[in-house]
Amino acid sequence: MPVVTPGWYMTLAAVLFVLGMTGVLIRRNALVMFMCVELMLNAVNLTFVAAGRAAGVLDGQVAVFFVLVVAAAEVVVGLAIIVAIFRRRETASVDELAALRG
Amino acid sequence: MVELVIFVLMGAGTLAGGVTVVLARNPVRSALGLLGALVSLAVIYVVNLAHLVAAVQVVVYAGAVLTLFLFVIMFIGVDRQEDTSETIPLQRKLVAGLATVVALGGAVLVSRGRFTWTPASGEAAEIPNGTVQALGGELFTTWVLGVEVTALLLTIAAVGAIALAFHRRSAESPTED
Numbered sequence A: 001m002p003v004v005t006p007g008w009y010m011t012l013a014a015v016l017f018v019l020g021m022t023g024v025l026i027r028r029n030a031l032v033m034f035m036c037v038e039l040m041l042n043a044v045n046l047t048f049v050a051a052g053r054a055a056g057v058l059d060g061q062v063a064v065f066f067v068l069v070v071a072a073a074e075v076v077v078g079l080a081i082i083v084a085i086f087r088r089r090e091t092a093s094v095d096e097l098a099a100l101r102g
Numbered sequence B: 001m002v003e004l005v006i007f008v009l010m011g012a013g014t015l016a017g018g019v020t021v022v023l024a025r026n027p028v029r030s031a032l033g034l035l036g037a038l039v040s041l042a043v044i045y046v047v048n049l050a051h052l053v054a055a056v057q058v059v060v061y062a063g064a065v066l067t068l069f070l071f072v073i074m075f076i077g078v079d080r081q082e083d084t085s086e087t088i089p090l091q092r093k094l095v096a097g098l099a100t101v102v103a104l105g106g107a108v109l110v111s112r113g114r115f116t117w118t119p120a121s122g123e124a125a126e127i128p129n130g131t132v133q134a135l136g137g138e139l140f141t142t143w144v145l146g147v148e149v150t151a152l153l154l155t156i157a158a159v160g161a162i163a164l165a166f167h168r169r170s171a172e173s174p175t176e177d
Helices: A006-026 A030-055 A059-089 B002-023 B027-047 B051-076 B091-111 B132-141 B144-165
Strands: none
Touching: A006 A030, A006 B002, A006 B027, A006 B091, A030 A059, A030 B002, A030 B027, A030 B051, A059 B051, A059 B132, A059 B144, B002 B027, B027 B051, B051 B132, B132 B144
16 A cells, blocks of 8 residues: 655645646636636645655645735735726726736 | 545545636636635645644635635626637647646656655654644744734735725726726
8 A cells, every 4th residue: 555655745736736827828717817826826835735744844834824825815906906907897808908008 | 544545535626626627617616616626635734734724724715715706706797708719829839848848857857766755864754733732833933023924914915905996986097988
């Protein structure tokens, strides 16, 4: 029976990160792109936890806390921007926001 | 043994949720896929003895952040068809090629044994137990400055969101179309 090492979790995190990155690249809905960014952040969190376990220190879990806080702040501001854009332009598609003017 | 079973189940759950987020046509399904991925990850955190992180993951992410996502989806509406054709020429081919090169390079490095995740001492390190007490002690002694800065960051984010939400009432732009 194979033993699950931190490397397994690292691999899972890498696959999850690539999945999120693919989503950011291929989706056009700003909301879904945001969710994909959240996936990428979670992949990094998993890496932190696994690395902290491999090193036998608690600092990895502390780092996850700070990532969580930054992610929460990012979601709040990002969704506010999306809502503000939607009220003005009636769209959440990033392709239709190509012109950098109000 | 138990860890292997949980890793396989929850890893599959995480990836299924992630694939749903990326591929679902309906943003609500994307949000629910994200929920599945987040909860599966929380279980994985518990297996890694990151108890407080797992709890915060469920409360903050699956609770607050996902509710916010669903609220905005309902606010904006979900019926609009998404055009997934690429407007930047060569972007997809370039990214696919680059990803292949990176993946092959990583595979070569791993197969040659450059990256092993066994600790340097040779024996398995003790898994740090992330209880509330341990993590809180660490946060409020070593990282207390970081905690204060994140408090400031959250305040700024809240104020910024309020400013964005009430922007149009105060300053109506003359170039409004």
